[in-house]
Amino acid sequence: MTRIVVVGAGFAGHRTARALSRTLAKERVEIVLLNPTDYFLYLPLLPQVAAGILEPRRVTVSLAHTLPGVRLVLGEATRVDLDGHRVHYTDPEGASRELAYDRLVLAVGSVNKLLPVPGVNEHAHGFRGLPEALYLRDHIVRQVEMAGAAPHTDECGTRSTFVVVGAGYTGTEVAAQGKIFTDELHAQMSRPKGPFGPAWRSPDTRPRWLLLDIAPRVLPELDRQLSETADRVLRARGVEVRTGTSIKEATSDGVLLDDGEFVPTRTLVWCVGVRPDPLVADVGLPLDRGRLRVTAELNVPGHPDVFACGDAAAVPDLTRPLTEDDAGTGAGARNGNGNGNGARYELTPMTAQHATRQGDVAANNVAASLGHGTARPYRHHDLGFAVDLGGVQAAANPLGVPLSGLLAGAVTRGYHLAAMPGNRVRVAADWLLDAALPRQAVQLGLVSSWSVPLDTSSPEVARLPGRSRP
Helix, strand or coil: CEEEEEECCCHHHHHHHHHHHHHCCCCCEEEEEEECCCEEECHHHHHHHHCCCCCHHHHEEEHHHHCCCEEEEECEEEEEECCCCEEEEECCCCCEEEEECCEEEECCCEEECCCCCCCHHHHCECCCCHHHHHHHHHHHHHHHHHHHCCCCHHHHHHHCEEEEECCCHHHHHHHHHHHHHHHHHHHHHCCCCHHHCCCCCCHHHCCEEEEEECCCCCCCCCCHHHHHHHHHHHHHHCCEEEECCCEEEECCCEEEECCCCEEECCEEEECCCEEECCHHHHCCCCEECCEEECCCCCEECCEEEEEECHHHEECEEEEEECCHHHHHCCCCEECCCCCCCCCEEEECCCCHHHHHHHHHHHHHHHHHHCCCCCCCCCCCCCCCCEEECCCCCEEECHHHCCEEHHHHHHHHHHHHHHHCCCCHHHHHHHHHHHHHCCCCCCCCCCCCHHHCCCCCCCHHHHCCCCCCCC
16 A cells, blocks of 8 residues: 655645545555644644633644544654655654655644844743743743732832744734733732732833834734734834844843843743754755755655655745846745746745645645646745734735724634634634633643743754654
């Protein structure tokens, strides 16, 4: 029986496995999905988990439930033997195992992007997985509660200050949702408590959120109108947006900004971007900006049995050819599809929208390599973007139409419900409850600080209980 091994169950890997199971349902083909967890994580809604809007299980979709006909193997890929057609992996109990394959799809995703800033690796919190979101929620509640009981005003202000570095999708949403969350906690704790008065020491200790980015505006990768909408909402809510600014050093007591200002804080959230999973570099194949070089058909050149998609692959965007000046610098990727077209193109960005659609194309082309259908190149026109800014606020441009406010909020949540492969009713129910009831300000204590280090790709972290590469 022909075996297809898909490594990774993110947006690209999950969609690949699902499309293959449907296309080859009646064929003698075994589809194996290798992943460290038994769920697909819907990353765009993680900020709502950290802000107490959604319960953690809402953003985790069962692989067994959504991928009938696919055999799930729990483990983390450690090495790919291209000559031996095998994937080596470590199972949840630490044993080394291997999987033979006839076709291989690498969709291992990405990890936090680290910069050489002193102290960041030791004191910053990443935001790429469920443990990080759960820990951040507990950490925020803990800091607010400890600020209310702090013996000194300075300590109260330090614990009430939250710094987010990176004003892309994730950082913007974390700051937007986090400000609402801490304001609600502040309001709950400031209510009179019998003869002792409010828990907070003074009105001057309201939660303070800073959003930093070296770029000249928030959401620099998006349309300027969306950026301006998000910036306006954040500032009106009280978030201090500082563009053209980053941090020079992080300590246990705060962060030193590159303009010389020191901001006392116990919370530094690192959202500067992502980089491909280190397994990609370990494969030993040509890379482009750290991602596996592939053709427009998502095939790895020289290895007709290996495909790659999502954040792991440098996929040429056939809708965005490079100019002669750009092509002369070596930027972008060649089509390389064997038809003589050696034109250079920009790379598709590392977004869920591209990863999902690349998964469909990868499944089609894997099936075509087995004699089912015809291979086709990946070609995608953006359908627009949506950024949830908390409450009823959002910024969206579906099909290029700019929206803001309540309408954008409805479109954004409708998009998320449509994009999720499961749990839609449960997510919608949590949204309704959040609109009608106050959030529960309690610490769950499920994740300890040592188990959510920023560098999730190092060998030391990979050996920690419950830790794996995203």
